[in-house]
Amino acid sequence: RDFQQADVKYLSRWKKWKRASSKSLKKVLSEAKGLSSYLVLWRHDIHIIEGRFGIGVQSYFSFLRFLVLLNFIIFILMFSFVILPTIISNYRTFNSTIANISSNNIEYNCTIYEPSGNKGLVYFYTYLQDLLSGTGFLEVTSLFYGYYTINAVWISIMRYNLPLAYLLTTFAYLALSLIWIIKRCVGTLKQKLVDDADPFQSYSNKVFAGWDFCITDPSAAQLKHCSLQKELQMDLEEERLKKKKADRTIKEKLRIYSLRIFINIIVLAILLGCFYSIYRVTVFSQDKSSVSIRNDTRTDSIEAANLLVQYLPSIVITSANFICSLTFSFLIQFEDYSPVFEVILTFMRCVFVYLANIGVLLLSLWSQISDCATDKCEPCGYNYKLYPCWESNVGQEMYKLMIFDFIVTLVVPLFVHYPRKLLITHCSCKAVQWLGLKEFSISDNVLEIIYGQTVCWIGTFFSPPLPAIATVKFFIVFYIKKISLKHIWKPADKPIRASSSNIFFLAVLLFGLILAFIPVGVSIAVIPSSKACGPFRNFYTSWEVVPATILAEFPGGLQQVLFVMASEAFAVPFFIVLCLIMFYCMAWARAQKRAVDQLKEQLGLEGRDKMFLIQKIAEAQR
């Protein structure tokens, strides 16, 4: 401070003012930062979880928080651009008028759509059943695609093109999710590269400089002790495994490789079995439910059976997921990989199962919808008799998946894990003790939420309020997991590396998002939109609203430009240029990596020089 004050005398007034203002700006910024950290959702809870259970579990909870925020923002987007105008126009506020879609040029048969919204007095359980399966009264609400039948909304003098808004909002939320995930990935990646340990002396670094002398809180000290112990044990174990691997004889290698191939074949067979069963179940469920809707027979005895049939795909998917993850974690023990790789491989296999199950469900739905075998879809391009409003049906399936997932997440800790814990603490017979407390397996829980998020992404096009349901669901799941963590689970035995797993979860989430692009893209661009409901009645496919708007509203020059951009003459050179840029970046990255390796070698040489000199000093001292 003395030096600073001395300097001040010699500075001009301008510089003085600049320095003072930069100081106060810094102070304001740091205060704002401190304040904004209070606004972060669940900051305190996650901090406590990190303190008690370690960084691995904390990464799961902050991942959950990220998804809650993402879903909330997606919902705000959908709400403000799609749901709000529809509601405003329906209640005629703000002097708005609507223009209904005129059904010109459409075959009359295609436009018959009578959703069986409950008329008159109905039993309470019908109401409940409709709530759970999205049929009946829910089908005609704004929950599903079929509600948005208006063409344009006029609010005072502005014309709001609803179909275009619907499509563009879909693209917007997909793009937003993509950008946000990539941004988070890159941030975590930068952190990981900085944290990567120096290969020369990780052990000495951990032992001599491992203890942070600033720790004053005994519980934090305990946590540090645990984490140091786990880290040292993990490093030692990895080294042991590496040595064991290097020591393997040819015969052992052959045995292990053949075992691995065999197990992979088993895994593939299991996957194919899952897919086939999901396909059959979906076809069965759709047949049964469409029969019952058409006949409109709602008698008592088949109510529960009807609900079961409706939920059959969800039940089969969830149980398939569960069985597959158990089987894979059992099988991986025989393959003799390092523990880190074991976790990664099991996770990859389970991811594949979870996401492919959704894909097979959608595929079987589409095969039903576009089942044009015996002229069933002649005038309209899709099976209009069974699925007059097929987007709502797909939306219903996604809704059912999400609700069932939520119910399972609520019910399983309560009715399975909690009694198990009670049994173990109160009954000490050997068989029960062998069962053991359930471990908090981070990868399983992360998989569940990635699965839920993929369902949400696919379903939002067919059911705009779905992100709101997803937000509420994840919000409640947070508290359920937190409470069950405290009371039911025991911490995982295998220490997990948190930094790389964070990136891994984000990468898998990205994979789920890209997988979600496919169904939405196919629904928008390939399958003809249903003519009996929804905002795209006048167009052949949903995508057509974009070219139609460009033709109708944009000036001629801009139209030309846009059409050129969409043509092949533009796309192929663009693609080639992109490839060139990518190759350039890869070459640059390779050159940088080589420079880094060279610098590391140089450091090693310097270290050896120093050691040689120290040796000389030690000899001279003797």
Place this chain on the structure above:
Amino acid sequence: QELTFLSKQEILLAYKRFSELLPKEERENACSRRVPKSLFLTLPELRANPFQHRICHVFSTSEAGDDSMSFEDFLNMLSVFSDSATFDIKSHYAFRIFDFDNDGTLDRKDLEKLVNCLTGQGEESQLSSMEMEQLIQNILEESDIDKDGTINLSEFQHVVSRSPDFASSFKIVL
């Protein structure tokens, strides 16, 4: 202030904390009093530290050998652990703290006690003897240059100078 790396404010704060440790009657003469080790270890900065006994032993200048700390010892300790202390001083004192048997070198027994301090007290938090062997072997491979099975001061300083975490972890701020 010239003898330590601390600023005037920090010394005054240290004086205040030190006199709080003394019973009320002795507070005016705090500079010449010694605080017994058990009382000294109630300081929050040392309470959770696994090396608390070694720190007291290394910095205490008491002739009676009871590891009691005077105010000058306290200042010395804070100075070594402050941000502005040089690397040489820090590594020198770190070496003395880690040298559990005070023989001037870190041999296997010292390293074993060091690792046990790090992983915590209690049976389940200690490494198995096989893991301990492996760990000590690795540490000696990395740091023992003259291959005599022990780490002397210059080897320790060499290994710690290449460690990125040492400067930030070997720090106590009041």
